[in-house]
Amino acid sequence: MNKEIRLILVLFISLLFGACAPEESIGKAVPEKIRVTDSNETVKIGFSMDTLKEERWLKDQALFKKAVEELGAEVEIVAANGDDALQLTQAETLIQQGIDLLVIVPHNAEATAAIVQKAHRAGIKVIAYDRLVKNADIDLYVSFDNEQVGEMQAESILELVPTGNYVYIGGATTDNNVHLIKKGVFNVLQPAINRGDIKIVYDQWTEDWSPEKAFLNMTEALAANNNQIDAVIAANDATAGGVIQALEAQGLAGQIPVAGQDAELAAAQRIVGGTQTMTVYKPIQTLTQQAAALAVRMAKGEDVTTVKYVNNGKIDVPSILLTPIPVTAENMRDTVIADGFHTGTDVYGAVDR
Structure with missing residues (x-):
């Protein structure tokens, strides 16, 4: 089955879910999954990623896993590599495995609304990570501006x-x-x-x-x-x-x-080499740490409040928007290198020791 047909099927499923549950689409309270309240029980977070084919997302995966585990929780990470139907299937599997909360990086902002509906039916809240899910009752959006x-x-x-x-x-x-x-x-x-x-x-x-x-x-x-x-x-x-x-x-x-x-290493090297002028650094460690902390809190049933909201076509989604940083050859050392995002040797070569 080619990619276009599979996408049509995903969109059809998304529409079908909306048609089957009109009471949820008008804002009925989401049934709550039994939350982890026993301190001996381990919170389990599901992380559904669009892709791991780019350097940036490999960093997100590793840093988010580290942050969740440092909080004493577990995380199951899956990646669909740009396949909308596969992302839906992977998310369904995470839900069936009994995760306490789902974090999702959508490949298709529209098609992944079906995933949110499935999670909510199981009483599982959903955080949109870095990318917004459109036309869905997302519980929280964590990204950069x-x-x-x-x-x-x-x-x-x-x-x-x-x-x-x-x-x-x-x-x-x-x-x-x-x-x-x-x-x-x-x-x-x-x-x-x-x-x-x-x-x-x-x-x-x-x-x-x-x-x-x-x-x-x-x-x-x-x-x-x-x-x-x-x-x-x-x-x-x-x-x-x-x-x-x-x-x-x-x-x-x-x-x-x-x-x-994105401040990818290849871009940083091009910038110091003079072929790329600038990039925008989004401190992923800050993003992953905040998202992990919020995910674990919400999985335990704690309330999270925000001062910002982003409309996704259906609701004003409670949002945490972090500040990005412009990077040029002049401030490379003071930004991505000072943060440990890249090393000076990686950016400038073996002469930088």
Whole structure:
């Protein structure tokens, strides 16, 4: 069964669940799973991840596991690697195994609403981790301020290139974060666009965040504009890597500013090497520690209150939004290296000892 048919089936299941339980869709209280109250009982957290194919998510996996276990709880981690039907099946298995709370990084912000409904029917609360689940009664959303990520990207590039032709290479449209990041980018760029100072000559999404597809997009942008590109903003470091490969093929790498985000090691190396201009660092250790602590508290039946809410198309979701950090060659040592996210040797090479 190909991926498109499986996705249609997942969306059909999501709609079917909504049709079968109208009383829940209008806000009926979720039946509570019997919470862990005996101090001798171990809390078990399920962590359903979209993918482990990118460096960033491998770090999340390891750090979240460490944080949960340091709190005396257990965690079962599964990854669907971009397969929506598999993510639903994996989540069902976690629910059947009797987890006390589910944490989910959705691949498809819409399709994973079915997972939330299944968990709630079993009395299990759900935390959306890093990416928002759309049109579902999510109990908590823990992430970074993704709109601010886009603003930081655009501010850095606009300072360097106040006029000229801009390319925007977005991420996967199934990820709600890409829409927030793009909104932040254009919050900053729009006044310059309105003045005629800059022109967006190419704007394209990148299916599944694929660096190969970002390479093809950037190759197309260069061909369509006779290489007359002055700046590029890419939705993450993986897509920025594809962009830079396309620039290298035209002998333009290092001549055109490129922004990314996630502070991947390859991006940090490109930044100190001069082919990528900046990235946005999201301190994942802080995110994983907060998410783990909140997950364990909620699994024990403790209340969690927030001051921020993000609308997901159905409800205003209680949200914890952390602050990202722009990173350039100038502050590399003071940010990702000082935090231990990367070592100086890894970023700068063996000469950095």
